[in-house]
Amino acid sequence: MKIRVLAILSVISVLIVVTVSSVILTSAGRELTQELQINRVTSLNRFAQLANDASSDNDTTQLQREMDRYSELYGEGILVRLQQQTVRSGDLSEDRAEVRDALNRASLNLSDTTLSPIRPFGSGTEVISRSFGTASQVLGEAVLEVNPEAAREKLRERWLVVGLAAVALGALLLLAAARITGWVLRPVHRLSLAVHELETTGKTSHLPDAGPPELRELSRSFTAMANTVTESIDSQRQLIADTSHELRNPVGALRLRIDLLQLALKSEPEKAAAAGVVAELERVEAILDGVLKLATAEHRAFEGSTRADQEAEHKHHSVIDPFPILQGEVERAMPAAERAGSVITLAQPEQPLHLACNPDELAHMVGELLTNAIKYAPGSRITVATNQTEGGLAVEVSDDGPGLSAEQRTASTTRFWRAPQHSKISGNGLGMTIVDRLAQANDAELVLEGRQPHGLTARLEFRQPSGGKDG
Incomplete structure (x- = not known):
């Protein structure tokens, strides 16, 4: 938008400069033309008067002397045609067509003393003429050659000055346009x-x-609105966390009462009914745990959300070697994998790799991804690896299970979403959401991709850490 507005203002500035310069230069040309014309007409009138006196006295000596002196001084020719003879100085001759035309018009008592407007890069000379004599009789004609080269030189100098001033003014206007x-x-x-x-x-x-008054008012209004929205979001998030935390006490008391009740039950139907209640209670506890973890993860993702906070948070993260953390999570998941018939393989990197991340949160993310792979791809081969990428480092957890479709992978980070084929498997649909939020909190990205010929790859992409290892 700035470029478009600046382009429009630049065009307007150029038009202003060109218009002003054209007016100044036109006025300068007109002024020099008038000045030259007045000067030469005065000289022509003087020679016409001298010619008239010479015609009366039949003596052209004074006239010839004045004409020669003028031609020598200005380099312009003069031709005076009397009734008895023609007097000339310089290179002016009646052999030139414009001189003959001027003499013919003057013989008809038609004076021609108008000069064409001076152009800075023109060439050639012009002639002006007039007749002299009495009121009733033309005694002769005087023609004066006008060389406007000196005036052209002055006009070129003015063009140069105006051009430099126009460039300076244009630059000033463009600078002002850019600033505005x-x-x-x-x-x-x-x-x-x-x-x-x-x-x-x-x-x-x-x-x-900052800015114009209208935009300052708009900025203040937006800041007030944004603060209101932020407070509302924080309040909702805090309400969810507080509610989940507070529900844990009554749920714990309910579990204690059910355990005591089970001790008093004798018949098998009663025990089966109590077992169903316990299963639902465990499901509620799992949901509460998941909601608390999600609230914590979202708080972490949002607490450094501004650009300055993101940079500070990134500097705050420890630059760590992820392999020991991955090794610990793999060992922790081994018993569950063996029960599900799965095999977990941890790929050893060729050289130590480092990434900027909170160690506990990295362990949490990898643990969630391993739990999902074991739960939803039983009997599969699960691989955990770290790979160097163009922009940093990636931690991958992949399996050769049934995998998810592209639409399901897109929806998998939505709260409480579960794939239809997993509806009979226990879960609360919050695991991938928690991983996604924790990845955001650590300036990383969760990417889910299909694996050939089948399976799923969950990749945590971290950007390159800017510094050495930070203990």
């Missing part, structure tokens, strides 16, 4: 970034009170 455009559009750009930030993170940084 930046002053007006900078708050709009900040507002656009703030809207995107609010949309993606639920938070936004405070907009500076």
Whole structure:
């Protein structure tokens, strides 16, 4: 947008400069033309008067002397045709067509003393003429050659001065246009970034009170609205976390009562009914645990949501070797994998690799991914590996199980979403959501891809750490 506005202002500035320069240069040309014309007409009138006196006295000596002196001084020819003879100086001759035309018009008592407008890069000379004599009789004609080269030189100098001034003015106008455009559009750009930030993170940084009054008021209104939205989101998230935490006490008390009740039950139907209640209670406990973990993960994802906070958070993360953490999670998942008939393989990297991440949260993410692979792909071969990527490092957990379709992979990070084919497997649909939020909190991205010929690959992509290992 800034480029488009600046382009329009630049065109307007150029038009202003060109218009002003054209007016100044046209006026300068007209001024020099008038100045030259007045000067030469005065000289022509003087020679006409001298010629008239010479015609009366029949003595052209004074006339010839004055004409020669003028031609020598200005380099312009003069031709005076009397009734008895023709007097000339310089290179002016009646052999030239324009001189003959001027003499013919003057013989008809038609004076021609108008010069064409001077152009800076023209060439050639012009002639002006007039007759002299009495009121009733033309005694002769005087023709004066006009060489406007000196005036052209002056006009070229003025063109140069005006051109330099136009360039300076144009540069000044463009600079002013750039400053004004930046002053007006900078708050709009900040507002656009703030809207995107609010949309993606639920938070936004405070907009500076800058720019035109209307945009300052808009920035203040948006900041107030964004604060309200952020407070509402935080309140909802806190409500979910508090509710989940508070429900754990009554659920724990309910479990204790059911355990005591089971001790008093004698018949098998009663025990079966109690077992069903316990199973549902365990499901509720799993959901509460998942909601608490999700609330913590979302809080981590949002607490460093602004650009400045993201940079500070990234610096705060420890630069660690992920292999020992992956090794610990694989060992922890081994018993469950053996019960499900799965085999877990941990790929040893060729050289130590490092990434910027919270160690506990990396362990949590890898543990969730291993749990999902064991639960939803029983009997499969599960591989855990770290790979160097162009932008950093990736931690992969892949299996050769049934996998998920492209649409299911897209929806898998939605809260409480579960694939239809997994409806009979216990779970709360929060595991992948928690991993996705924790990845965001660690400046990483969770990518789910299909594996050939079948299976699923969950990859945590971390950007390259900027620094050495941080203990």
